[in-house]
Amino acid sequence: MVTLKxxxxxxxxxxxxxxxxxxxxxxxxxGDETKEIKKILIALEPSMLVIDDAIQNRVDLIVTHHPLxxxxxxxxxxxxxxxxxxxxxIKNDISLYAAHTNLDKAPLGLNxxxxxxxxxxxxxxxxxxxxxxxxxxxxxxxxxxxxxxxLEELGRKIKSVLKxxxxxxxxxxxxxxxxxxxxxxxxxxELNKAIVEGADVFITGDLKYHNALYAKEMGIAIxxxxxxxxxxxxxTLLGNVLKQQFEHIEILLDTKSNNPIKNL
Ligand code: FE2
Numbered sequence: 001m002v003t004l005k006x007x008x009x010x011x012x013x014x015x016x017x018x019x020x021x022x023x024x025x026x027x028x029x030x031g032d033e034t035k036e037i038k039k040i041l042i043a044l045e046p047s048m049l050v051i052d053d054a055i056q057n058r059v060d061l062i063v064t065h066h067p068l069x070x071x072x073x074x075x076x077x078x079x080x081x082x083x084x085x086x087x088x089x090i091k092n093d094i095s096l097y098a099a100h101t102n103l104d105k106a107p108l109g110l111n112x113x114x115x116x117x118x119x120x121x122x123x124x125x126x127x128x129x130x131x132x133x134x135x136x137x138x139x140x141x142x143x144x145x146x147x148x149x150x151l152e153e154l155g156r157k158i159k160s161v162l163k164x165x166x167x168x169x170x171x172x173x174x175x176x177x178x179x180x181x182x183x184x185x186x187x188x189x190e191l192n193k194a195i196v197e198g199a200d201v202f203i204t205g206d207l208k209y210h211n212a213l214y215a216k217e218m219g220i221a222i223x224x225x226x227x228x229x230x231x232x233x234x235x236t237l238l239g240n241v242l243k244q245q246f247e248h249i250e251i252l253l254d255t256k257s258n259n260p261i262k263n264l
Pocket of ligand 1: 186
């Protein structure tokens with residue numbers, strides 16, 4: 001029998017919760033550690049769609065990248081969307097576990113996975129966590145493209161492998177790019193780090209006008225893989241890890257969610 005506690009031990013070995021940012025809310029958010037786990041649903045978001053899907057499929061545990069209760073809450077009522085979600089989870093005896101910034105920074109976590117997914121070589125951590133013994137963890141990755149591509153060629157490749165509907169970019173389409181920095185989700189806080197490290201292009205999501213203008217003036221290209229597009233691959237990453245560790249647990253991967261931001 002696998003309990004929630006056993007699951008948590010595996011997750012903590014893969015993406016230690018102590019790697020998470022102070023503002024984050026990772027780990028077990030709803031649940032009883034002694035509960036037996038037979039079926040898991042993995043998703044990017046603990047959305048109502050995902051929770052309803054978990055109920056329908058009689059799932060014991062939902063594992064997501066984004067957490068609930070990121071801000072302090074004082075009451076759990078149906079007056080708030082978050083309250084509705086928490087009540088629904090508890091009523092249906094479904095646990096919720098989130099691996100967020102700890103998973104971003106983990107040695108084999110989401111940023112490393114994206115770097116490998118798009119075929120970077122000589123991958124290093126963009127913003128290593130200061131630790132003289134272990135420099136492999138940290139936010140973002142930087143590496144080389146084996147073949148020099150133009151910005152447009154790289155953009156089309158990213159669009160295809162991440163199945164993006166749309167890809168906004170900053171820079172000259174014909175510019176040759178070799179050194180690539182990336183941060184999954186909203187990573188523009190690391191733009192200067194990418195510039196200092198000599199990246200030709202920075203891949204992230206949630207690009208804003210002023211960041212775009214700054215990047216253009218600083219001479220670094222940006223590919224906006226979107227927040228959803230750069231992070232939804234968390235499902236296959238965690239699916240692979242959990243399937244390997246728990247042969248007898250049924251693992252469902254969310255395929256119903258999509259980017260809420262649409263293009264005409
Ligand atoms: Fe995110």
